[in-house]
Amino acid sequence: MSSIRSIDILLIDDLFEMGSGYVLNFSDRTFAEFFARELEIDIGDATYARNGGSKAKRLRCFLQTVDDTTAVRTLHALWEYREALRLHQQREESIINAESRLNILIQRLSNDSDGGIKATSAPPIKTDSGRIRQLGRELVTISELAPQARGYSFEQFLKSLFDVHGMEGREPFRVRGEQIDGSFQLEGETYLLEAKWQNSPTGVAELHAFNGKVEEKAAWARGLFVSYSGFTEDGLHAFGRGKRLICMDGYDLSEILSQELSLADVLKRKARRAAETGFPFVRIRDLYAA
Numbered sequence: 001m002s003s004i005r006s007i008d009i010l011l012i013d014d015l016f017e018m019g020s021g022y023v024l025n026f027s028d029r030t031f032a033e034f035f036a037r038e039l040e041i042d043i044g045d046a047t048y049a050r051n052g053g054s055k056a057k058r059l060r061c062f063l064q065t066v067d068d069t070t071a072v073r074t075l076h077a078l079w080e081y082r083e084a085l086r087l088h089q090q091r092e093e094s095i096i097n098a099e100s101r102l103n104i105l106i107q108r109l110s111n112d113s114d115g116g117i118k119a120t121s122a123p124p125i126k127t128d129s130g131r132i133r134q135l136g137r138e139l140v141t142i143s144e145l146a147p148q149a150r151g152y153s154f155e156q157f158l159k160s161l162f163d164v165h166g167m168e169g170r171e172p173f174r175v176r177g178e179q180i181d182g183s184f185q186l187e188g189e190t191y192l193l194e195a196k197w198q199n200s201p202t203g204v205a206e207l208h209a210f211n212g213k214v215e216e217k218a219a220w221a222r223g224l225f226v227s228y229s230g231f232t233e234d235g236l237h238a239f240g241r242g243k244r245l246i247c248m249d250g251y252d253l254s255e256i257l258s259q260e261l262s263l264a265d266v267l268k269r270k271a272r273r274a275a276e277t278g279f280p281f282v283r284i285r286d287l288y289a290a
Contacts, residue, residue: 202230204234
């Protein structure tokens with residue numbers, strides 16, 4: 001049985017529009033097909049109809065019946081479908097801090113399970129698994145802080161994450177009056193860090209501002225922009241290609257911690273994909289897709 005609580009179900013209901021017995025825009029047929037194709041699960045099984053036969057009641061029962069790992073896989077898959085649907089319909093996000101709140105739930109479920117999602121085939125890392133799990137708990141704690149304290153703690157968390165992966169994280173520093181949230185080393189290259197944890201996704205203005213800081217430094221400097229709430233699609237499109245940044249969101253951090261992925265390997269793949277396509281942001285599961 002999963003660790004999903006009644007209060008978590010309230011969030012899930014809101015995110016996936018389950019108030020009237022529906023789940024997003026699924027029909028009974030497409031709902032069953034989605035679970036069979038994406039998760040290899042028969043959502044029509046009588047086990048998940050104990051509280052009623054509607055799609056919403058089946059999903060609630062399913063999420064509270066299965067183990068945490070399966071619940072996390074399901075929430076990932078439903079969120080990706082939800083976002084693709086929302087962008088296709090050109091709808092604005094209606095739930096405040098939706099992705100961050102789901103990331104926090106996923107991180108907690110991943111910490112309560114024995115391994116998290118194993119959907120990718122990334123090589124294991126040689127680090128202290130106990131420290132990785134501790135960082136996962138710290139990330140959940142940070143989410144409960146006030147905004148100013150949360151921002152500072154998030155920067156410290158990222159430095160610790162770089163350090164545990166042997167990437168020589170540096171504390172935030174100032175250069176000629178401008179703030180840099182930190183730096184780290186990756187394959188002999190220096191990356192500057194921009195870290196944001198705010199309620200709304202990062203837009204084009206913030207991307208351009210950080211890219212300007214990077215371009216003012218040495219020609220070999222690169223940048224990593226970590227926005228826990230993600231990035232707006234319009235912002236990424238307007239930002240364009242061919243910049244010296246790669247991007248990461250809270251969803252990426254959740255998968256790195258829950259799967260104990262190599263942070264260096266993730267960033268190398270992001271940098272290579274950016275070099276090949278010009279796109280600064282690619283999700284982890286797309287980087288490791290077969």
